[in-house]
Amino acid sequence: MSPFLFWLFAFVMLVFGAAVVINRNPIASALSLVICFMGLSALFISLDAFFIGIIQVLVYAGAVMVLFLFIIMLLDLRMEQLRKLNIVAVAGGLAVAMAFFIQIYFVIGQLSAAKQPFPPLAAVKTDDVHNVGLLLFTNYTLPFQVIGVLVLVATIGVIVLSKRELR
Amino acid sequence: MVTLGHYLIVSGMLFTIGFAGVLLRRNIIIIFMSLELMLNAANLSLVAFSRFRLTPDGLPNYNAQVFVFFIITVAAAEVAVGLAIIVALYRARQTTHVEDINSLKF
Numbered sequence: 001m002s003p004f005l006f007w008l009f010a011f012v013m014l015v016f017g018a019a020v021v022i023n024r025n026p027i028a029s030a031l032s033l034v035i036c037f038m039g040l041s042a043l044f045i046s047l048d049a050f051f052i053g054i055i056q057v058l059v060y061a062g063a064v065m066v067l068f069l070f071i072i073m074l075l076d077l078r079m080e081q082l083r084k085l086n087i088v089a090v091a092g093g094l095a096v097a098m099a100f101f102i103q104i105y106f107v108i109g110q111l112s113a114a115k116q117p118f119p120p121l122a123a124v125k126t127d128d129v130h131n132v133g134l135l136l137f138t139n140y141t142l143p144f145q146v147i148g149v150l151v152l153v154a155t156i157g158v159i160v161l162s163k164r165e166l167r
Numbered sequence: 168m169v170t171l172g173h174y175l176i177v178s179g180m181l182f183t184i185g186f187a188g189v190l191l192r193r194n195i196i197i198i199f200m201s202l203e204l205m206l207n208a209a210n211l212s213l214v215a216f217s218r219f220r221l222t223p224d225g226l227p228n229y230n231a232q233v234f235v236f237f238i239i240t241v242a243a244a245e246v247a248v249g250l251a252i253i254v255a256l257y258r259a260r261q262t263t264h265v266e267d268i269n270s271l272k273f
Contacts (some may be wrong), residue, residue: 006169006269009226014175017181017204021188026196033200040181040207047174048227052210052235059239060210063206071250072196075257085207093190097183104179118218122225131229132236140233154244161251 006046013039026077030068037061048121051128174215182208195256195263199249206242210235 012035019032037060044053108114136144181204188201243257257263 003169006173010173011199014177014180014184020200020204021184021192021197029197030202033203036204037207040211043174043177043211044214049214049217049232049235052232052239054216055236055239056207056210059243060203060207064228064243065248065259067246068196068200071254074254075263077194077196077263090191093187096190100186101179101183104183105176107174108175108179109174111175114175115170116219116264117168117170119221121221125225128232131226132232133184135233135235136230140232140237143237146263147237150241151244154248157245158251160189161248161255 009039009042009046012036013043014121026072027069030072033068034061034065037065047118048126050126051132090165099148171215171219175212178208178212178215181205181211193265195253196266197266198265199246199253203242203246206238210238 016036016039020029020036023029023032037056041053041056041061044050044056084108185201185208188204192198192201207226213231213235217228217235220228222228237268253263256268260268262268
């Protein structure tokens with residue numbers, strides 16, 4: 001993994017992640033989120049996790065973001081009208097978030113493994129899909145089936161919630 | 168030289184952005200997008216650890232990647248249900264602003 005590409009994609013991901021929060025227009029936020037997830041999937045691929053990187057693009061940038069844009073269109077959300085900004089609440093929220101990040105920074109600073117570079121892989125090509133699939137259908141069979149039931153329940157729940165008259 | 172710490176710091180920054188979004192924004196859809204950012208920050212650190220702790224035969228630790236796969240699946244289901252709830256809420260109240268939804272507020 002070349003350091004230049006790491007910094008480039010990390011920068012793109014963080015800038016567009018911040019744009020999600022800063023933009024006042026929901027559609028601009030959703031499109032920034034797509035680019036943020038693209039940068040994240042590039043970081044996954046730089047960590048030799050090709051399968052996860054592809055899944056990230058397919059599921060998030062493909063399916064989830066289309067759902068978000070569709071809902072924004074359905075609700076016909078315009079630019080947020082400018083409300084009076086509560087300065088105390090904004091300053092408090094920023095202070096809590098910064099304190100949280102400083103804590104993470106010091107915890108990672110104390111981790112001795114954090115200063116070591118990544119060890120080289122045995123082979124240049126890893127058989128990603130094969131290995132993840134093997135684990136899914138051997139060690140993690142029960143969680144895999146539970147996830148299947150969860151997705152089914154979510155599908156039925158969405159249909160019930162979207163019916164016109166809720167009882 | 169990119170070390171494990173760099174990936175963890177970037178993951179922490181992404182999590183902090185999502186956290187700040189949940190605290191600062193009042194539009195329920197943006198809050199929902201910030202939740203997605205936080206889930207993905209956790210995924211990034213899991214994948215970084217998976218690449219860092221190699222198995223004895225020199226492969227990444229695929230247990231973490233299976234875990235990330237599960238997180239992505241649960242997040243997709245969560246987005247579908249959450250957006251359906253937002254649509255139902257919008258039908259009932261005609262707003263996506265969390266300060267207008269204060270019936271339970273003391």
